[in-house]
Amino acid sequence: MANTDRQVNELIKREYEHGFVTDIEADTFEPGLNEDVIRRLSAIKNEPEFMLEWRLKAYRRWLEMDEPDWAHVDFPKVDYNAISYYSAPKKKEDMPQSLDEVDPELLKTYEKLGIPLHERAKLAGVAVDAVFDSVSVATTFKEPLEKAGVIFCPISEAVQKYPELVQKYLGSVVPVGDNYFAALNSAVFSDGSFVYIPKGVRCPLELSTYFRINAANTGQFERTLIVADDDSYVSYLEGCTAPMRDENQLHAAVVELVVLENAQIKYSTVQNWYPGDENGKGGIYNFVTKRAACIGNNSKVSWTQVETGSAITWKYPSCVLRGDNSVGEFYSVALTHNYQQADTGTKMIHLGKNTSSTIISKGISAGRSSNAYRGLVKFGPGAEAARNFTQCDSLLIGDRCAAHTFPYIESQNKTAIVEHEATTSKVSDEQMFLCRQRGIDAEQAVSMIVNGFCKEVFKELPMEFAVEAGKLLEVSLEGSVG
Amino acid sequence: MLSIKNLHASVEGKEILKGINLEINPGEVHAIMGPNGSGKSTLSQVLAGNEAYEVTSGEVLFNGENLLDKETEERAREGIFLAFQYPVEIPGVSNLQFLRTAVNAKRKHLGEPEMNAAEFMKLAREVSKQVDLNPDFLKRGVNEGFSGGEKKRNEIMQALLLQPKLAILDETDSGLDIDALKVASDGVNALRSADRAILMVTHYQRLLNHIVPDHVHVLAGGRIIKSGGRELALELEEKGYGWLGIKDEDDAPVAG
Numbered sequence: 001m002a003n004t005d006r007q008v009n010e011l012i013k014r015e016y017e018h019g020f021v022t023d024i025e026a027d028t029f030e031p032g033l034n035e036d037v038i039r040r041l042s043a044i045k046n047e048p049e050f051m052l053e054w055r056l057k058a059y060r061r062w063l064e065m066d067e068p069d070w071a072h073v074d075f076p077k078v079d080y081n082a083i084s085y086y087s088a089p090k091k092k093e094d095m096p097q098s099l100d101e102v103d104p105e106l107l108k109t110y111e112k113l114g115i116p117l118h119e120r121a122k123l124a125g126v127a128v129d130a131v132f133d134s135v136s137v138a139t140t141f142k143e144p145l146e147k148a149g150v151i152f153c154p155i156s157e158a159v160q161k162y163p164e165l166v167q168k169y170l171g172s173v174v175p176v177g178d179n180y181f182a183a184l185n186s187a188v189f190s191d192g193s194f195v196y197i198p199k200g201v202r203c204p205l206e207l208s209t210y211f212r213i214n215a216a217n218t219g220q221f222e223r224t225l226i227v228a229d230d231d232s233y234v235s236y237l238e239g240c241t242a243p244m245r246d247e248n249q250l251h252a253a254v255v256e257l258v259v260l261e262n263a264q265i266k267y268s269t270v271q272n273w274y275p276g277d278e279n280g281k282g283g284i285y286n287f288v289t290k291r292a293a294c295i296g297n298n299s300k301v302s303w304t305q306v307e308t309g310s311a312i313t314w315k316y317p318s319c320v321l322r323g324d325n326s327v328g329e330f331y332s333v334a335l336t337h338n339y340q341q342a343d344t345g346t347k348m349i350h351l352g353k354n355t356s357s358t359i360i361s362k363g364i365s366a367g368r369s370s371n372a373y374r375g376l377v378k379f380g381p382g383a384e385a386a387r388n389f390t391q392c393d394s395l396l397i398g399d400r401c402a403a404h405t406f407p408y409i410e411s412q413n414k415t416a417i418v419e420h421e422a423t424t425s426k427v428s429d430e431q432m433f434l435c436r437q438r439g440i441d442a443e444q445a446v447s448m449i450v451n452g453f454c455k456e457v458f459k460e461l462p463m464e465f466a467v468e469a470g471k472l473l474e475v476s477l478e479g480s481v482g
Numbered sequence: 483m484l485s486i487k488n489l490h491a492s493v494e495g496k497e498i499l500k501g502i503n504l505e506i507n508p509g510e511v512h513a514i515m516g517p518n519g520s521g522k523s524t525l526s527q528v529l530a531g532n533e534a535y536e537v538t539s540g541e542v543l544f545n546g547e548n549l550l551d552k553e554t555e556e557r558a559r560e561g562i563f564l565a566f567q568y569p570v571e572i573p574g575v576s577n578l579q580f581l582r583t584a585v586n587a588k589r590k591h592l593g594e595p596e597m598n599a600a601e602f603m604k605l606a607r608e609v610s611k612q613v614d615l616n617p618d619f620l621k622r623g624v625n626e627g628f629s630g631g632e633k634k635r636n637e638i639m640q641a642l643l644l645q646p647k648l649a650i651l652d653e654t655d656s657g658l659d660i661d662a663l664k665v666a667s668d669g670v671n672a673l674r675s676a677d678r679a680i681l682m683v684t685h686y687q688r689l690l691n692h693i694v695p696d697h698v699h700v701l702a703g704g705r706i707i708k709s710g711g712r713e714l715a716l717e718l719e720e721k722g723y724g725w726l727g728i729k730d731e732d733d734a735p736v737a738g
């Protein structure tokens with residue numbers, strides 16, 4: 001250990017000598033991934049040794065793994081050595097100085113989403129006052145959170161300030177070698193959020209990381225860790241929007257939720273990464289591992305997600321229901337259009353007695369897109385009287401798109417009960433004609449019909465998010481009729 | 483108001499309307515009667531702009547403008563309303579939301595201010611009572627789980643809300659019991675006004691006891707073969723379609 005320590009220190013020094021810091025104008029690592037890159041990354045972030053060790057362990061695991069190919073998606077091989085693994089926020093001079101310099105198409109989209117002007121500027125990467133920087137936004141609410149004892153900060157900060165909490169829980173839900181993309185994330189994650197809700201505390205605010213990932217192009221490997229201690233509650237919102245770029249970008253995030261006794265975490269996502277253009281060019285590859293561990297008895301987790309973006313989505317927010325009577329919920333809307341591909345769903349792993357889970361999945365396919373639901377419901381031998389309800393609905397718009405459902409059920413306990421319902425429907429010509437005959441134009445009609453289809457999921461979202469999700473669907477469906 | 487000249491239309495390559503001529507003036511109520519399969523719904527759908535039906539020749543003027551050139555939604559906003567014979571369900575979309583969107587689309591088109599949710603709620607509650615629908619129906623999905631009669635009354639409610647210039651009612655009486663028929667007819671009669679025209683399509687004459695038409699036309703084989711006043715419907719009731727040499731595929735009585 002001491003030996004490694006010295007080596008690391010030397011390396012850090014060497015890096016400094018080689019002028020990363022002096023060379024700060026070049027704020028992006030040259031493409032490529034090796035142990036050196038990880039050491040440099042860790043050094044820049046001034047991480048304690050355990051973090052570097054952890055990253056290296058993950059990297060070594062990753063090297064031994066193969067990229068998964070079982071998802072119902074199709075994409076060219078990612079060249080991991082063509083990616084840059086660190087990019088500091090660009091200097092203000094390099095960014096657009098005002099909204100006038102931003103792509104008007106992008107602004108139009110924001111306008112339709114009803115995003116306030118100053119936030120549009122931030123989304124577009126305009127170098128606005130640091131007040132709009134996510135860290136500062138969080139500090140606006142620092143006082144009520146501090147009073148309640150809630151910790152909410154960038155994970156890079158948590159590594160410094162609360163190393164014992166980070167060391168205890170990081171990787172406890174998604175181990176470094178869990179899967180290919182989780183291993184990669186563990187090795188190179190750039191930043192993300194850390195939340196700790198102390199015992200008995202109901203978080204006084206809805207915590208949100210809205211927009212943050214866009215601010216700079218560093219957000220491809222976020223790491224989020226939320227710990228809800230006994231008898232606590234938190235609702236966390238995650239919003240993602242990405243600028244348009246012609247090349248595909250890899251986004252491999254990991255989210256870990258730890259739920260202790262009687263605690264509850266509600267995690268809502270509205271994902272609108274750039275999906276690529278109408279010809280399938282560009283867009284984000286969104287390979288995300290999200291998992292919650294309901295460790296304590298009577299704990300509860302709800303995942304609610306609205307996925308409209310990304311060229312490819314590969315995402316299965318999961319619940320490990322270890323505590324007795326623990327509850328897992330998954331409410332999902334996944335919309336694909338043009339050439340988008342989504343393979344999404346959930347895993348409900350019932351281990352404790354009397355655990356229950358609910359899955360409501362709504363898949364909407366338009367254009368030439370492909371949308372798959374993949375769900376695993378598993379009952380361990382100890383899952384006495386556990387139960388699951390799954391409802392999986394697909395809606396097709398047009399006749400060139402596809403929907404697939406892959407439900408898997410594994411049971412090692414005879415007392416477990418599973419209910420599964422699935423439907424596939426189309427937006428019918430008759431429905432469209434009815435709307436249009438009443439004066440509602442075709443695009444508005446489709447968006448209304450789709451919103452109706454998603455109602456059960458939207459009602460699980462916090463209010464403002466639900467409104468936004470509706471608008472987002474509307475924007476995402478543009479050009480899907482006619 | 484509406485002037486149909488030698489209208490021919492086909493569906494899936496089969497000609498259904500074979501030269502329809504019809505003049506409708508503001509304030510008038512016209513009834514089109516005919517046996518099943520004679521093309522009544524086809525005529526209604528063509529006027530409303532359903533793209534499943536192809537107009538092969540002829541002309542339709544609506545307030546002096548070429549109706550057939552206009553998109554469905556534009557026709558609707560300019561005052562053409564079709565009460566469907568078979569109203570379709572839109573699950574999850576509340577009736578209230580659907581109707582407000584429709585009313586506001588029209589208001590916007592006419593340069594009028596849009597109605598907010600509260601204003602519209604008040605209006606919709608009043609109108610729903612007028613057709614004897616519990617205001618709870620406003621919260622339910624469009625036609626979702628409605629009985630046949632409820633669907634029909636919902637259609638009339640929509641006409642009352644949208645205040646069209648020309649209301650086309652396709653078999654609004656079918657599937658209604660006597661009480662519901664009375665309620666629906668009262669709704670339609672409430673629509674009658676000097677600047678509005680109503681085109682009622684029906685197989686049976688019983689509706690015409692409640693909504694007394696100014697003109698009655700008999701449609702058979704895609705053509706209007708006879709026109710007359712109110713008495714024509716009564717005569718048909720008495721003598722049956724056979725009287726005009728028409729075979730009624732259903733052999734259903736004209737009276738009912």
Ligand SMILES: Nc1ncnc2c1ncn2[C@@H]1O[C@H](COP(=O)(O)OP(=O)(O)O)[C@@H](O)[C@H]1O
Nearest residue numbers: 493494498517518519520521522523524525534
């Ligand atoms: N969408 C359609 N597809 C195929 N045939 C149709 C369609 N609509 C109507 N028809 C045919 O057109 C003829 C007239 O139908 P319709 O206009 O519904 O008559 P009515 O309303 O008078 O009973 C019938 O032979 C019917 O089968």
Ligand SMILES: [Mg+2]
Nearest residue numbers: 522523567653
């Ligand atoms: Mg008919």
